[in-house]
Amino acid sequence: MSTLFWGGGANAQKLPMPQNLPQNLQIHGFASQSWLKSSDNNVFGKSSSDSGSFDFRELGLNASMRPLTNLQFSVQGLSRWAGKGSTGNIRLDYGFVDYTYYTGENGQLGIRLGRMKNPLGFYNDTRDVPFTRPSILLPQSIYFDRTRKLAIAADGMHLYGEYRSDLGDISFQGGVVRPLVRGTEAEAAVFGRLFSGHLTPEISYVSRVNYELDGGRIRFAVSATQLNMGFSPGTGDVLKDGSVRFTPLVFSAQYNAERWSLTAEYALRHLEYKNFGPALPNMDFTGESYYFQGAYRITPEWEGIVRYDVLYTDGSDPHGTKWAAARAGRQAYNRFAKDITVGLRWSITPEFMLRAEYHRVNGTGWLSTLDNPVSSDLAQHWNLFSILGSYRF
Template identity: 45%
Template sequence: MRESKSLPWSSRRSRPVLLALALAWAPTTLAEGVMDTLQVHGFLSQALVITDHNDFFGPSSSGGSLKYTEIGANASIRPRHDVLVAAQVLSRRAGGDGSDARPALDYGVVDYQPFSDQRRTLGIQVGRFKNPFGFYNQTRDVAFTRPSILLPQSIYFDRTRSLGLAADGLTVYHEERIPTGGIIRTQVGVGDIQAGDDLRRTMRLENTPGSLEPRRSAIGQVRYEHDGGRMVAALSTASARARFESGTPGMSDGSFHFRPWILSLQYNAELWSLTGEYAVRNSTLDGFANPFMNFDVTGESWYVQYTRRFHDDWQWLVRYDSLVNNRDDRSGRAFEAMGGGPAHTQYAKDITLGLQWSVTPRVLVAAEYHHIDGTAWLPLQDEPDPTQTRRRWNMVLFQLSLRF
């Protein structure tokens, strides 16, 4: 479906989700034949992560970590031919103390299509919807939809994944099939982002009394697919906002604003695919009386990826992935000179080799190797002290995935 941190059901942020679930059980769902449209699916992935230096998703540098698990179940039903009700619950553990493994609502929407024919489709979703962010964001937790065990971390951050995964609100989408054989897909959404603990850690506010509250945000994507998907291009952008409400007397509040632009391109041949994505990301935090807590930086991300399919059910991959936190300080030396920490925390260059085997349509086995220079996307829950990290490190991952 079109993902997210666990939120209390009594929270203001969950009201659109509650509305979606309430509508799901509206009397119309009892109509004759509706239950014939019910679909239920699920998936399970378990990975082993091994690093020579720096921990990633658990104590990976101490003999390996099994703290990377994804379990999900989803269901959908059509009360009417133009209404779809769908939801997914996800349990995801990625290092840390395991608290994130609590089952949480990944998405839950009522999807209404007031118009749909062979040429165009117009629809609206209400509830918790998946953000249209790049090529992979909307299905990033389903291993069968990923080209590798880890998506390119320069674009699809696991370090601050809650920020871009989902929103509570509404989204409008439109599909137009044009005579030249292409399809233009447009989606625009407005809602409250998921400002989780990972974002607070990245902003270095985890030890500051107060709360990080989401504010009304917007996201949109225009996507063009030509010749049945042989060529795909997309442009994504967002304006994501949150506010830190201080719990310390005399300390002012701060406002966070994240504005990314992502250009995505892909060419698909019969046996190979070439994919590239480029992003410019502006992040600001202001309003604090302490000027050292405020920042305004523009980062840059990009990757190029080649995948090759062989023997019907095998695929290998090679990828180069680059991330810099500040385009005006690509080496991180100015950051280090100011006492911010090691220079290598401000960039990451990753060379990835991967292999996938689809044992059956329901069983996937994957392995991959990463050689990384820099630690800009290293999760802070695994390495809270950047001064103890190593600049150059290697990582090997193995993963078994099942689906039904």
């Protein structure tokens, strides 16, 4: 895996280990605090208030141990504040056993069991650590923060492998999992509101194939996922025990030079709602997302980024006009978002980083309904400015 993927060129230095630990035990952690100010609409708390929002912070502690050459245990606990969707509860971010049952000169095969990151696009595996993200906010057209818990990890089994040759390196990862669907964040994203019942996990499938040439100078990936969820109605719910199927297909490409990188990803997101009754008729539509991103490493300590990010909730109705016409009081711009982002990163030391970025957004398609409960109050054109400080050890 290229160092650019994990942290970005000179920013990916190996950190010193705490002392007095067994040789095969590694412990790392991170902490970050952000401030966000938006002209309209709320992101991670009341960012549209005069004082902005400090309700975006992340604390993580992870450990790994390799008692045998081909056996590793990994675990990470995370506490995350991100507006009303994440309120700082400590939870298991990932925890799994990794057994490599074949290692050869040109490749390897292995299996993982437990709670693992979903292999989705270039950034989902490492999006929890601020140092490994290309910006404060990832491209929201593909890496939704309003459904972060649902997308980032699942419980189950993964098979993985890698083959290396002079023509490039090919790796794959695929598995059978149960998605993490409990909580208000996922329910608000799936239904647009909260009910007394709750979502239930069903057997789902994840997969990704990567190709790299020249140690990561050129990278391609295809990710295919099928997340299946049910619904258990509560007292007084108008919904019946229906089902939701979410099937994203993501195509990823990246070129890395000595001082600059170009990245693009394109996604088709198929969504089906079935058997919820008259209150939520059956629906079946495919959304479309893409972004183009450029990063330039000005010096080993400074990096600039620019990105254009587009989300269409329904590709057959990209600007939401048909959807809004059928729903009184709803705005067409609730169904799309076009985001121009510019940002700057300053790596003060290998352990401490500052970031600042500006977003100019047309549309509200990726905003959380928990932080913005009245859709008619949302503004179509809005600005977002954010600052982040992060420390790791």
